[in-house]
Amino acid sequence: MMDLNNGWLIIASAILAFLLCTVSLVMYFRMQQLRALEEGEKIIKKITDNLHIGAFVIRNDSIMYANSRLCEWIGYSREMMKHMKWQDIASLENSEKTASAIQKLREGHVASIEERIVVICGDGSRKCLLVTCQRIMDQHDQSIYAGTADLEEHAYQKNGGFAENTVDPITELPDALVLQERLEHETIENPAQPLALLVVDIDSMNRVNDTIGKDAGDKLLQEAAKRLKACEGSRVYHYRGDEFAILFKNMGRAEVKMHIKRIMSTFTVPIQIHDTRWYETVTMGVSFFPIDADNGRKLIDCAVSAIHDAKRNNKGKYAFYNPRIIQGLRKRLELEMDLRHAVKRNEFTLYYQPQIDLRTGAIAGCEALIRWVHPVRGVISPAVFIPLAEELGLIEEIGQWVLNTACRQTKAWNDQGFPFNISVNLSPRQLFQENLLSLVESALKESGLQPERLQLEITETAGADLFVMSQKLLAIEALGVRISIDDFGTGYNSLNYLKQLPLSQLKIDPSFIRGDHHDQQDVALVRMIVALAAELNLQVVAEGVESADHVRFLKQTHCALAQGYLFARPLGAEQLIEQLGAIRQRTSEIIIPETQ
Known part of the structure; x- marks a missing residue:
């Protein structure tokens, strides 16, 4: 009986010794890993703390490291940053866009990203950072992101005021980049100041290009730019294609309407294009900050949506943005997507x-x-979907x-x-x-x-x-x-x-x-x-x-x-x-x- 007890003691001692050895090995390798991380952080700190720009390392959205310059700019200590995620400091104005860019980086669709991110500083103020980031992998195949950040005004000064020098060669007006940066600056630095954005669409641009020629189209753009500039001066930007934008500060609807009428009256006089006297009309859409949109990008989108709404009624008109416009466009987009699949899904039927x-x-x-027997909306009249099918080339x-x-x-x-x-x-x-x-x-x-x-x-x-x-x-x-x-x-x-x-x-x-x-x-x-x-x-x-x-x-x-x-x-x-x-x-x- 004593020999049996001694045997169990020997087995238990062996198991305990094995567990102690295993724990010791785990602790040893963990200590080695921590020392490696500590040494790595020391090296990163030594390299980056002397930089004039911010530097950071992120793993799984958490901030692993931020250099002293970045901490100084946004008003958080390095230890505080280690307990934060990038979403904690990015403003809601662009966090969704940034998350989408990081997702593309994570999935390997792009090698690196460059984003303009508005951050909320420790004292509640806002700063705009120009961030460059790329993806690397650690030994556990986890996604780690390393990048740099610079204050927007620093980058602007280094590039000699790049935005102000970005001019459309045909109209000689500031282009979309200048407009977007101006809107970002105004909405971030002066959030209490109301803005009105008026987007002007030249109705017949495509017809002029097709019937008279591309040179005539350029001439029409130039003449339109001159007339708009004569009305509104430095407020005018060439947004894209046949669209211009005019930015008003501290103006309500009544004042904007006065400017719209003045613009329309300037286009009642025919435009001389080569040997042709061309009568042109414009369609305009207006949106307001912060009532309709809380950032510059959305402000533009709302004004363009208002143009589409105006054109559905009649060309040569204008419309103020209304939330129902976006709802209508969203419903149309959903209908368009469903219509593209309706034939394959056997959703059409014939009545006799x-x-x-x-x-x-x-x-x-x-x-x-x-x-069209839609699975959710029920029977849809051909008066609704046939014009859409013709427009989409599905007819x-x-x-x-x-x-x-x-x-x-x-x-x-x-x-x-x-x-x-x-x-x-x-x-x-x-x-x-x-x-x-x-x-x-x-x-x-x-x-x-x-x-x-x-x-x-x-x-x-x-x-x-x-x-x-x-x-x-x-x-x-x-x-x-x-x-x-x-x-x-x-x-x-x-x-x-x-x-x-x-x-x-x-x-x-x-x-x-x-x-x-x-x-x-x-x-x-x-x-x-x-x-x-x-x-x-x-x-x-x-x-x-x-x-x-x-x-x-x-x-x-x-x-x-x-x-x-x-x-x-x-x-x-x-x-x-x-x-x-x-x-x-x-x-x-x-x-x-x-x-x-």
């Missing part, structure tokens, strides 16, 4: 509105109408989807015994696609739909080349596809379209149908359109039919087809077939078939 034969009451065909892809889907669905109906035709709208951009003919051929071939069952609807387009349109549409007509002109009578070129394009149908705009049918002028116009179509052997469809009075009026004019809420709202493919009986019952009560 029946077209009724006014002689027999039968359903002659349907118009395919696209809807061709969406239009191809509509054409293919409508052809497949109509072929399926035809196979089920429903002899429907289908009308599909073409946007102006689709109409001028080089491969439009092949897209129509492909849609017919893949679906198996007979060409005469398909009708493509076009709208009048300002400035369109009717010869090019005619050649494209003749090639499509040769396939057996019919061409219709939508909203006839509302454009400026209707008669030319009738004369030069291979049309088979006219669709009368709803405004003619919903007018006062006791008004002899309205009646005469509709009768004239129907009679003109009959002379040209064109079928007529009336849109927007909502009452029995509309039907009686149209039958008197001998209009062939009608569509509208009176007969049926746009319906999904399955709903349309389900409600065919109810639609036929409704039309039979309204339309008495004519004897053949």
Whole structure:
């Protein structure tokens, strides 16, 4: 029994000895590491404390080391700095931007960063530091950042006042860099002083470049700069491209409005560009510090946003920034991002509105109408997303989807015994696609739909080349596809379209149908359109039919087809077939078939 106890004592002693050795080794290596860090810090201190600029080392956002110059500038001791993170001294005005830059550095997207950082000093004052920083790695593969910092005014003096010498060569005005530095200086050094920033956009700059030439565009910029400088003197900056900026101090809305009116009046006089007298307009946006923005960068962004808001209403106007502008732009951006993925996510669907034969009451065909079923916002009207799709260059892809889907669905109906035709709208951009003919051929071939069952609807387009349109549409007509002109009578070129394009149908705009049918002028116009179509052997469809009075009026004019809420709202493919009986019952009560 004693031998067994002695054995356990020997094992316990061995384990204890092993633990003591392990702890001793850990403590030894830890002491060596601390001595190395201490020696390293001494070396760094010896090197950097004699510098005329600040120096620092950061690990995981914490300040490991700051030299005496940096501590002196921002009013914290070295020991205090060791217990702080860089976010503790950076002002909120630019901490988000700095964090983004450090993230890029951390992920290896850039080798180094240069940032202008506003810091909060120990006494509560603010200073602007020009910081250069790069990433290094320690033995544990942890991110360590080392860098230098200089006071902005020191850097400015060393570079001989670099900002003041930065002048745009065309307008000879201070450029965007000068503007940004002036705004930073004013918002940091004089935070209690209100500022107003007016951004001026030259409306026709791109058109001048495209129609007269780049030299003419430069001439327009120079003349605009002269007029603005004559109005506002040294307040004027050339911000970018066709935009200028004017900085006002201690001015309210009423005073800024007076300056805006004066600027607008200077542009009522035509500008001489070479041999051309050019009448130019400007659009302006205004933002205020600190009401609209708490720093210079945001102040510029708000003023530019106000310009976009003004242009949505009318060119040659101005707008004061309002938070709803940013909200609207953000919603538009979100909608734009969603729209780019809507086709791939199968978020579009087609609705179909029946077209009724006014002689027999039968359903002659349907118009395919696209809807966007957004997963969050619900059904979005094409009036909202189609203009956006055209602007983003997505309309061709969406239009191809509509054409293919409508052809497949109509072929399926035809196979089920429903002899429907289908009308599909073409946007102006689709109409001028080089491969439009092949897209129509492909849609017919893949679906198996007979060409005469398909009708493509076009709208009048300002400035369109009717010869090019005619050649494209003749090639499509040769396939057996019919061409219709939508909203006839509302454009400026209707008669030319009738004369030069291979049309088979006219669709009368709803405004003619919903007018006062006791008004002899309205009646005469509709009768004239129907009679003109009959002379040209064109079928007529009336849109927007909502009452029995509309039907009686149209039958008197001998209009062939009608569509509208009176007969049926746009319906999904399955709903349309389900409600065919109810639609036929409704039309039979309204339309008495004519004897053949």
